[in-house]
Amino acid sequence: AQKITQTQPGMFVQEKEAVTLDCTYDTSDPSYGLFWYKQPSSGEMIFLIYQGSYDQQNATEGRYSLNFQKARKSANLVISASQLGDSAMYFCAMREGTGTASKLTFGTGTRLQVTL
Amino acid sequence: KAGVTQTPRYLIKTRGQQVTLSCSPISGHRSVSWYQQTPGQGLQFLFEYFSETQRNKGNFPGRFSGRQFSNSRSEMNVSTLELGDSALYLCASSLGQGVNGYTFGSGTRLTVV
Numbered sequence: 288a289q290k291i292t293q294t295q296p297g298m299f300v301q302e303k304e305a306v307t308l309d310c311t312y313d314t315s316d317p318s319y320g321l322f323w324y325k326q327p328s329s330g331e332m333i334f335l336i337y338q339g340s341y342d343q344q345n346a347t348e349g350r351y352s353l354n355f356q357k358a359r360k361s362a363n364l365v366i367s368a369s370q371l372g373d374s375a376m377y378f379c380a381m382r383e384g385t386g387t388a389s390k391l392t393f394g395t396g397t398r399l400q401v402t403l
Numbered sequence: 404k405a406g407v408t409q410t411p412r413y414l415i416k417t418r419g420q421q422v423t424l425s426c427s428p429i430s431g432h433r434s435v436s437w438y439q440q441t442p443g444q445g446l447q448f449l450f451e452y453f454s455e456t457q458r459n460k461g462n463f464p465g466r467f468s469g470r471q472f473s474n475s476r477s478e479m480n481v482s483t484l485e486l487g488d489s490a491l492y493l494c495a496s497s498l499g500q501g502v503n504g505y506t507f508g509s510g511t512r513l514t515v516v
Contacts, residue, residue: 322505324507329509330491330493330509330510330512331507331508331509331510332493332495332507333507334504334505334506334507337504378446380446389434389436389451389453389458389459389497389505390436390448390451390459390461391436391438391446391448391495391505392448393438393445393446394445395445396445
């Protein structure tokens with residue numbers, strides 16, 4: 288079974304609008320971390336936001352927020368007030384366990400295109 | 404502080420050759436992980452090194468190997484290159500002790516012809 292599922296291969300959003308990128312995950316480990324990364328065409332993976340499985344509140348980082356619904360095993364990324372520079376691939380990733388053996392499992396990504 | 408540095412940025416090799424890629428982590432980070440990114444398979448974990456020891460390994464053939472030096476810099480080696488090894492190779496550094504911060508480099512884009 289897929290551990291990280293991103294069902295939206297591509298999304299369009301108008302500048303200044305908000306957009307939600309979907310991510311569902313599958314794990315039996317009670318301790319895990321969820322990450323969102325942005326990958327522009329240059330290739331570098333840019334960290335956006337992190338949510339731990341025991342965190343009570345949804346994570347926020349500037350214009351990025353993570354809508355964490357633990358019972359549904361979803362961790363959707365919300366980008367508010369989209370900018371042209373937000374056009375990129377977005378990856379959801381999960382780390383299982385407590386981090387002594389670090390490994391991220393990535394989803395297939397969503398390509399976001401911000402239009403005027 | 405300086406980010407994660409990967410060299411070279413681009414590389415073209417011939418089938419059958421071998422290649423070595425380098426990753427210098429953020430100062431103080433002791434964990435370096437390597438990932439392969441291809442259009443067909445997406446992002447796949449290769450291996451992770453912590454304090455010069457391989458701590459975790461993905462499902463890749465033995466042609467893929469790595470090592471880490473005492474200054475935490477890491478190299479990965481691919482021997483007997485195949486066309487399917489063409490990919491973007493990314494490394495990520497972290498403190499590696501349960502702290503949830505992974506910083507990626509810009510990657511090395513390897514083309515095998």
